[in-house]
Amino acid sequence: MHHNPISIENLSYVYPDGIQALQGIDLQIKATAKVAIVGANGSGKSTLLLHLNGILMPQQGAIVIGEMPVLPCNLMAIRNFVGVVFQNPDDQLFMPTVWEDVAFGPMNQGLRGKDLEIRVAEALVAVGLDLAKYRERPSQNLSGGEKKRVAIAGVLAMQPQVLVFDEPSAQLDPRSRRQLIQLLQTLPETQLIATHDLDLVLDLCDRTIVLSEGKIVYNGETREVLSDREFLLAHALEMPLSLNSKSELR
Ligand SMILES: Nc1ncnc2c1ncn2[C@@H]1O[C@H](COP(=O)(O)OP(=O)(O)OP(=O)(O)O)[C@@H](O)[C@H]1O
Numbered sequence: 001m002h003h004n005p006i007s008i009e010n011l012s013y014v015y016p017d018g019i020q021a022l023q024g025i026d027l028q029i030k031a032t033a034k035v036a037i038v039g040a041n042g043s044g045k046s047t048l049l050l051h052l053n054g055i056l057m058p059q060q061g062a063i064v065i066g067e068m069p070v071l072p073c074n075l076m077a078i079r080n081f082v083g084v085v086f087q088n089p090d091d092q093l094f095m096p097t098v099w100e101d102v103a104f105g106p107m108n109q110g111l112r113g114k115d116l117e118i119r120v121a122e123a124l125v126a127v128g129l130d131l132a133k134y135r136e137r138p139s140q141n142l143s144g145g146e147k148k149r150v151a152i153a154g155v156l157a158m159q160p161q162v163l164v165f166d167e168p169s170a171q172l173d174p175r176s177r178r179q180l181i182q183l184l185q186t187l188p189e190t191q192l193i194a195t196h197d198l199d200l201v202l203d204l205c206d207r208t209i210v211l212s213e214g215k216i217v218y219n220g221e222t223r224e225v226l227s228d229r230e231f232l233l234a235h236a237l238e239m240p241l242s243l244n245s246k247s248e249l250r
Pocket residue numbers: 015016017019020021039040041042043044045046047048
């Protein structure tokens with residue numbers, strides 16, 4: 001039987017202070033899909049992402065990653081399967097050099113020597129960073145866009161099947177943002193992208209999930225939902241600029 005890389009059934013989550021952050025989430029993500037998760041502040045995007053590699057455990061409902069239920073006994077395997085790129089690269093980069101930052105994950109997987117060298121080199125190539133130029137540089141001194149690339153390389157180096165991004169374009173200047181979109185377009189892995197950048201969604205994701213007050217209120221074609229001004233407004237979202245200007249030109 002074929003398994004979707006991510007399968008969520010009737011997931012609900014209440015924070016200890018009583019806030020219901022997710023309610024009755026049903027979601028299937030197909031292999032190689034690039035799927036956006038959008039929604040206003042507080043709609044539950046981060047809470048959903050935190051469930052995908054077991055930082056939060058399902059209180060109610062079930063999540064299956066690959067063929068593995070999200071349970072404490074599967075956490076190691078699940079974290080090798082789903083790589084999360086956090087919003088702030090400084091949360092992810094903490095080694096003295098770029099090379100060591102990218103090597104950290106695969107070393108934890110047990111890789112050493114030539115295999116490790118190759119893995120790190122391939123990951124840096126995949127994100128468009130020159131190995132010789134960057135390997136000895138301290139990650140802390142890089143630009144925001146470069147840091148983001150190194151953080152993505154560190155995740156790619158673990159060869160996950162699924163990449164999860166929390167606000168990938170936040171804090172990037174327009175050029176770095178454009179380069180990031182091009183980079184994500186070239187990466188073949190299944191991608192789940194939580195973002196407020198609806199123009200990025202339009203450029204990158206065929207499918208969009210809209211969260212509102214912890215529930216999925218839309219799960220379908222990106223273009224369809226992002227051109228529905230009324231629906232977006234009803235869920236505290238705004239039409240992406242590129243669609244907006246086109247509709248006004250008409
Ligand atoms: N650690 C926490 N403890 C208690 N409540 C929380 C916690 N984290 C989030 N919440 C609440 O859960 C709800 C969902 O928050 P979440 O961070 O998942 O939303 P989000 O869609 O990621 O928002 P944003 O776009 O602002 O990042 C909100 O009402 C939020 O206040």
